[in-house]
Amino acid sequence: xxxxxxxxxxxxxxxxxxxxxxxxxxxxxxxxxxxxxxxxxxxxxxxxxxxxxxxxxxxxxxxxxxxxxxxxxxxxxxxxxxxxxxxxxxxxxxxxxxxxxxxxxxxxxxxxxxxxxxxxxxxxxxxxxxxxxxxxxxxxxxxxxxxxxxxxxxxxxxxxxxxxxxxxxxxxxxxxxxxxxxxxxxxxxxxxxxxxxxxxxxxxxxxxxxxxxxxxxxxxxxxxxxxxxxxxxxxxxxxxxxxxxxxxxxxxxxxxxxxxxxxxxxxxxxxxxxxxxxxxxxxxxxxxxxxxxxxxxxxxxxxxxxxxxxxxxxxxxxxxxxxxxxxxxxxxxxxxxxxxxxxxxxxxxxxxxxxxxxxxxxxxxxxxxxxxxxxxxxxxxxxxxxxxxxxxxxxxxxxxxxxxxxxxxxxxxxxxxxxxxxxxxxxxxxxxxxxxxxxxxxxxxxxxxxxxxxxxxxxxxxxxxxxxxxxxxxxxxxxxxxxxxxxxxxxxxxxxxxxxxxxxxxxxxxxxxxxxxxxxxxxxxxxxxxxxxxxxxxxxxxxxxxxxxxxxxxxxxxxxxxxxxxxxxxxxxxxxxxxxxxxxxxxxxxxxxxxxxxxxxxxxxxxxxxxxxxxxxxx
Amino acid sequence: xxxxxxxxxxxxxxxxxxxxxxxxxxxxxxxxxxxxxxxxxxxxxxxxxxxxxxxxxxxxxxxxxxxxxxxxxxxxxxxxxxxxxxxxxxxxxxxxxxxxxxxxxxxxxxxxxxxxxxxxxxxxxxxxxxxxxxxxxxxxxxxxxxxxxxxxxxxxxxxxxxxxxxxxxxxxxxxxxxxxxxxxxxxxxxxxxxxxxxxxxxxxxxxxxxxxxxxxxxxxxxxxxxx
Numbered sequence: 001x002x003x004x005x006x007x008x009x010x011x012x013x014x015x016x017x018x019x020x021x022x023x024x025x026x027x028x029x030x031x032x033x034x035x036x037x038x039x040x041x042x043x044x045x046x047x048x049x050x051x052x053x054x055x056x057x058x059x060x061x062x063x064x065x066x067x068x069x070x071x072x073x074x075x076x077x078x079x080x081x082x083x084x085x086x087x088x089x090x091x092x093x094x095x096x097x098x099x100x101x102x103x104x105x106x107x108x109x110x111x112x113x114x115x116x117x118x119x120x121x122x123x124x125x126x127x128x129x130x131x132x133x134x135x136x137x138x139x140x141x142x143x144x145x146x147x148x149x150x151x152x153x154x155x156x157x158x159x160x161x162x163x164x165x166x167x168x169x170x171x172x173x174x175x176x177x178x179x180x181x182x183x184x185x186x187x188x189x190x191x192x193x194x195x196x197x198x199x200x201x202x203x204x205x206x207x208x209x210x211x212x213x214x215x216x217x218x219x220x221x222x223x224x225x226x227x228x229x230x231x232x233x234x235x236x237x238x239x240x241x242x243x244x245x246x247x248x249x250x251x252x253x254x255x256x257x258x259x260x261x262x263x264x265x266x267x268x269x270x271x272x273x274x275x276x277x278x279x280x281x282x283x284x285x286x287x288x289x290x291x292x293x294x295x296x297x298x299x300x301x302x303x304x305x306x307x308x309x310x311x312x313x314x315x316x317x318x319x320x321x322x323x324x325x326x327x328x329x330x331x332x333x334x335x336x337x338x339x340x341x342x343x344x345x346x347x348x349x350x351x352x353x354x355x356x357x358x359x360x361x362x363x364x365x366x367x368x369x370x371x372x373x374x375x376x377x378x379x380x381x382x383x384x385x386x387x388x389x390x391x392x393x394x395x396x397x398x399x400x401x402x403x404x405x406x407x408x409x410x411x412x413x414x415x416x417x418x419x420x421x422x423x424x425x426x427x428x429x430x431x432x433x434x435x436x437x438x439x440x441x442x443x444x445x446x447x448x449x450x451x452x453x454x455x456x457x458x459x460x461x462x463x464x465x466x467x468x469x470x471x472x473x474x475x476x477x478x479x480x481x482x483x484x485x486x487x488x489x490x491x492x493x494x495x496x497x498x499x500x501x502x503x504x505x506x507x508x509x510x511x512x513x514x515x516x517x518x519x520x521x522x523x524x525x526x527x528x529x530x531x532x533x534x535x536x537x538x539x540x541x542x543x544x545x546x547x548x549x550x551x552x553x554x555x556x557x558x559x560x561x562x563x564x565x566x567x568x569x570x571x572x573x574x575x576x577x578x579x580x581x582x583x584x585x586x587x588x589x590x591x592x593x594x595x596x597x598x599x600x601x602x603x604x605x606x607x608x609x610x611x612x613x614x615x616x617x618x619x
Numbered sequence: 620x621x622x623x624x625x626x627x628x629x630x631x632x633x634x635x636x637x638x639x640x641x642x643x644x645x646x647x648x649x650x651x652x653x654x655x656x657x658x659x660x661x662x663x664x665x666x667x668x669x670x671x672x673x674x675x676x677x678x679x680x681x682x683x684x685x686x687x688x689x690x691x692x693x694x695x696x697x698x699x700x701x702x703x704x705x706x707x708x709x710x711x712x713x714x715x716x717x718x719x720x721x722x723x724x725x726x727x728x729x730x731x732x733x734x735x736x737x738x739x740x741x742x743x744x745x746x747x748x749x750x751x752x753x754x755x756x757x758x759x760x761x762x763x764x765x766x767x768x769x770x771x772x773x774x775x776x777x778x779x780x781x782x783x784x785x786x787x788x789x790x791x792x793x794x795x796x797x798x799x800x801x802x803x804x805x806x807x808x809x810x811x812x813x814x815x816x817x818x819x820x821x822x823x824x825x826x827x828x829x830x831x832x833x834x835x836x837x838x839x840x841x842x843x844x845x846x
Binding site: 109194197198282283289290325326332355360362367371377388389391406413426489494505590595 | 631683714715
């Protein structure tokens with residue numbers, strides 16, 4: 001390996017495989033590593049959701065394909081290959097993890113609890129944060145502020161590999177005796193702090209350790225982002241010439257830096273309670289169960305905005321570019337994000353309205369929570385204002401961005417119900433909250449993310465993704481997403497509790513006494529379609545990396561700096577550090593020859609390009 | 620189709636005195652959010668159609684409008700504070716113990732969650748909890764109709780949540796603490812009391828029943844129970 005590295009350096013000034021693709025210090029490679037890693041974890045997290053969706057639609061029926069046949073259950077007769085597999089495994093159920101957690105391919109309540117716990121944990125900590133903050137933060141920050149790399153490249157590399165370590169520890173939890181953590185992603189004590197209450201021992205411990213490790217990775221990343229944005233902006237790149245996505249990532253990095261130590265200490269206390277015999281959270285030993293909730297949500301609410309703010313930033317970029325218009329109210333967009341970040345520290349009590357926290361506190365938390373509607377409304381109206389009198393190109397990234405706006409509107413509006421503490425009494429801990437969080441984080445962040453992958457793919461990999469596959473994936477995902485999560489609102493209003501293993505345990509009725517289990521079946525069918533649609537996305541990503549249409553330097557005719565760098569972007573990004581003369585959204589400026597003015601173009605300089613020709617809109 | 624969008628229709632039948640106040644707030648928010656949603660979507664879709672790319676038409680260079688920013692900030696703020704003001708009395712009435720109704724006719728019961736049952740402890744003829752004539756039933760809560768019921772809510776192990784969908788009551792039960800809850804059932808019937816907070820592998824099946832009796836039937840139940 002050493003010889004090879006020396007040879008490469010001597011002859012081609014290239015790096016070895018290891019330093020280029022594995023322990024890379026280049027922010028672009030680290031961004032791509034986060035992208036691949038996040039997509040892999042996305043498959044894991046989504047797969048877990050499909051497993052428990054089966055149980056919710058057809059409770060206590062064996063899973064298709066990997067479960068036994070109904071005949072086997074009824075008569076003990078082997079009919080299919082899967083039956084044989086379970087017959088064999090049934091013999092050593094003491095040792096066999098699969099048999100123990102999923103007897104005969106039926107999801108039991110202990111495994112069910114682990115499934116939804118891990119679905120949420122993986123999606124929040126190992127998918128959305130690595131993809132939005134890890135992949136796009138790393139790839140975009142140095143390129144968009146016009147610098148050669150992150151402030152601390154080694155720290156950056158460590159941040160990625162620490163998060164991989166966190167994921168490995170988290171995945172290991174599935175294999176330990178007792179099964180994985182099963183106290184919900186919120187890990188409410190004392191269910192989580194006393195092993196006997198769940199029967200989970202190492203699973204929950206590993207969950208704590210993995211989250212602490214993951215947090216350390218986030219800390220390293222956020223320190224890097226903050227330092228880079230403050231110190232390394234190109235000449236002329238003032239704060240108010242920063243693209244909104246950089247603002248959002250900058251704010252998110254500050255939130256992560258401040259929020260993580262709180263949850264790290266809470267997780268450490270939880271580990272002490274579990275392993276060292278303390279009782280910080282166990283009332284029996286003089287502890288306080290609500291302490292966990294306060295600490296967790298003091299971190300958890302900023303965390304929710306960590307998940308949505310980068311989505312807002314990414315969507316803002318794409319909406320401006322494909323409307324060929326400046327972002328409407330750029331400064332109020334920035335201030336709206338800053339106020340969301342500030343408010344995120346004073347709203348955590350809205351998770352605890354029914355928790356036994358002093359009820360007199362609710363008025364304050366209700367008001368601060370509903371106040372978040374103000375910056376959210378500002379942002380929504382400004383996106384609409386950006387479309388107003390624009391010249392909208394319906395590219396795949398634009399479709400995703402418009403989906404982001406409309407889904408975020410639904411997620412924002414449904415939040416008002418729960419922010420209102422008397423109304424929250426009924427819908428708290430029902431499917432209503434499940435619908436709400438998925439409209440914000442899936443409908444919001446993940447749609448923005450899909451659009452962003454499509455939009456920046458040409459700069460990342462030098463090739464375009466396939467637009468036809470992109471559109472099929474978009475429409476399938478958009479329709480199936482709404483089919484999955486919209487009906488959850490009405491289930492929640494009807495009183496369908498979240499985190500239940502079998503919806504038939506209670507006698508839930510819709511209007512006029514109608515049976516509502518059919519809704520659960522419909523949701524599950526849509527969930528399978530939604531899952532299948534993501535295969536198209538994955539195929540498109542990996543196929544296009546090698547076979548996609550070769551991308552030009554600035555295919556979308558965008559102003560921001562990353563598009564002024566060559567494609568593929570060389571090590572060090574720019575031939576010369578660019579000088580910035582404009583804000584990022586100077587589109588369709590009256591009197592200019594082209595409908596875009598790159599941030600690097602000085603006044604009076606000839607323009608760099610032509611408007612997008614009509615034929616280009618299909619991409 | 621409208622059935623699926625009309626959220627208030629989906630609320631379980633209300634059978635408590637304060638339920639209507641909570642439901643009215645729900646309906647108010649439903650209409651506010653429905654109108655905002657329809658308006659935003661109409662504008663969004665309208666803009667998407669009207670301002671789609673057309674050969675030869677350039678986008679207008681518009682950087683923003685301070686008047687509009689101030690308008691939508693102010694309007695949203697006013698709606699938000701208005702909603703908060705309207706909600707406060709409902710919340711206080713339901714959750715702040717000093718504002719609970721109280722009379723000698725009230726019924727007292729202790730509810731204790733434990734994996735995975737509700738223990739309902741009745742004070743018996745002396746009207747006091749913690750005495751010899753207490754009676755504990757698993758998962759069966761018996762109350763008379765149109766009487767204020769005071770619940771002393773607690774838990775023996777993990778956090779549970781005492782959920783009475785038809786009474787619009789939900790309150791977490793905490794180990795080591797007793798929380799006051801009240802309701803006043805207005806309709807005779809048998810209602811479910813599921814646990815709404817994840818409490819372990821049996822959480823899904825943790826289910827009690829609220830039996831609301833007429834005065835006569837309740838008196839008869841009392842007589843039978845302490846015979």
